[in-house]
Amino acid sequence: EFGVSELWDPVVRRDPHRFYDRVRATGRPVLQIDPAGNRFWVIAGHADVLEGLRHPAIGHEVHRRCPGGRQPARHELSEVARIEARQLISLDPPDHTRLRGLVSGGFTARAVARLEPWISQLADRLVARARQQGRIDGIADLADPVPVNVIAELVGIPEPDRPQFRAWSAAIVSASIDSSAATLAFAAYLDELAARRRAVPADDLISQLVAHEEQGDRLDRDELVALVQLLLIAGQETTVDLISNGIRLLLTHPDQWQALRDDPLLAAAVVEETLRFRGPVEIVPPRFSLEDVEIAGGRIPAFDRVGLSLWGANRDPTVFDRPHVFDIHRTDVRKHIAFGHGIHFCLGAHLARLESRIMFERIAQQLPNLRLAVEPDVLDGFRLHHDGLPLEV
Numbered sequence: 509e510f511g512v513s514e515l516w517d518p519v520v521r522r523d524p525h526r527f528y529d530r531v532r533a534t535g536r537p538v539l540q541i542d543p544a545g546n547r548f549w550v551i552a553g554h555a556d557v558l559e560g561l562r563h564p565a566i567g568h569e570v571h572r573r574c575p576g577g578r579q580p581a582r583h584e585l586s587e588v589a590r591i592e593a594r595q596l597i598s599l600d601p602p603d604h605t606r607l608r609g610l611v612s613g614g615f616t617a618r619a620v621a622r623l624e625p626w627i628s629q630l631a632d633r634l635v636a637r638a639r640q641q642g643r644i645d646g647i648a649d650l651a652d653p654v655p656v657n658v659i660a661e662l663v664g665i666p667e668p669d670r671p672q673f674r675a676w677s678a679a680i681v682s683a684s685i686d687s688s689a690a691t692l693a694f695a696a697y698l699d700e701l702a703a704r705r706r707a708v709p710a711d712d713l714i715s716q717l718v719a720h721e722e723q724g725d726r727l728d729r730d731e732l733v734a735l736v737q738l739l740l741i742a743g744q745e746t747t748v749d750l751i752s753n754g755i756r757l758l759l760t761h762p763d764q765w766q767a768l769r770d771d772p773l774l775a776a777a778v779v780e781e782t783l784r785f786r787g788p789v790e791i792v793p794p795r796f797s798l799e800d801v802e803i804a805g806g807r808i809p810a811f812d813r814v815g816l817s818l819w820g821a822n823r824d825p826t827v828f829d830r831p832h833v834f835d836i837h838r839t840d841v842r843k844h845i846a847f848g849h850g851i852h853f854c855l856g857a858h859l860a861r862l863e864s865r866i867m868f869e870r871i872a873q874q875l876p877n878l879r880l881a882v883e884p885d886v887l888d889g890f891r892l893h894h895d896g897l898p899l900e901v
């Protein structure tokens with residue numbers, strides 16, 4: 509009863525939840541054909557997605573297993589391809605384990621909590637500027653500046669270099685033709701910054717990474733560049749999406765917006781329910797079945813693509829009461845898996861939670877008259893809001 513490429517059908521795109529409800533109800537993986545003609549198995553139940561995220565035979569490095577598959581040697585790759593091939597998010601153990609171990613210390617709840625005063629000041633500045641304008645764009649004026657500035661602070665980009673860093677970041681994230689040129693320019697800049705930190709260490713992520721490199725912990729230059737680049741790719745649009753969707757959901761649910769204004773401590777609950785109800789990641793970056801696998805009530809043959817749907821899992825009625833209702837007071841929200849699960853669990857989860865919690869707090873306290881400047885139905889649908897979120901202050 510499924511069309512072969514329904515997942516990509518424009519009608520399904522407008523409301524993918526109906527599709528995931530149907531997939532989940534089958535109790536097994538559903539085969540689709542992706543736009544490039546590949547076999548792509550969709551899994552949408554909460555327990556089944558968790559099983560997929562934990563499964564050792566569902567992974568990324570298919571070229572290691574696939575007969576005839578071959579990993580190009582490093583010298584055969586361009587610099588950009590070489591850097592991309594070293595990204596944490598697309599590696600399996602043991603390389604993934606080694607790299608993640610080297611960087612995870614910079615992203616613990618404690619390490620990230622040190623940034624709270626700095627993020628609060630940034631939020632205050634953004635909100636104060638918005639108050640002076642009658643009409644703002646929730647993306648450009650509130651959400652967009654937050655993650656890139658926080659990543660710059662965390663990594664240790666010196667103040668005078670930040671406008672250039674933001675420009676590279678925008679180009680890298682855009683995935684346009686400019687993005688390779690930006691990656692190269694940014695890599696050259698990082699070489700120089702790393703050299704400065706090697707000479708005089710500072711209290712920042714670059715200095716920590718350089719120290720690993722020096723202690724012979726096998727973090728090489730491409731891996732260092734790949735990591736900082738991945739922070740931008742994984743941390744920018746996702747966080748912008750969370751903040752802007754949270755604002756939109758609050759303003760279209762007036763009782764909950766009122767509850768937050770009455771008690772700004774509810775900001776943390778707004779973060780979690782926005783992540784569950786409309787998380788920034790619909791399907792985790794596709795994996796492959798590395799061999800024939802029995803999984804999620806079905807069987808997936810070797811070397812097919814596997815699409816684990818976080819949107820499907822986060823609306824599973826066996827886990828969440830009234831899953832299609834946005835409710836910041838729900839008690840089951842913590843079971844959501846909007847940051848993934850298992851070895852690739854989001855490295856930036858504490859950071860994203862902190863940034864968005866502070867923004868929702870400040871907005872509730874200092875922009876109490878905020879409202880949508882455009883009828884909600886125009887803003888409905890599930891695209892990222894890159895075309896703007898017009899607001900009246």
Ligand code: HEM
Pocket residue numbers: 596597598608655659738739740742743744746747750787788789792793846847848849851852853854855856857859860
């Ligand atoms: C991985 C979601 C913000 C850095 C992931 C994954 C998800 C996710 C679902 C798992 C991907 C997979 O299993 O293949 C989100 C959401 C965010 C967010 C919803 C914001 C609301 C951030 C931020 C950073 C970040 C702010 C860093 C500054 C990463 C990295 C990985 C990752 C490095 C790869 C981890 C690994 O492969 O071990 N994220 N992310 N993310 N995220 Fe986030």
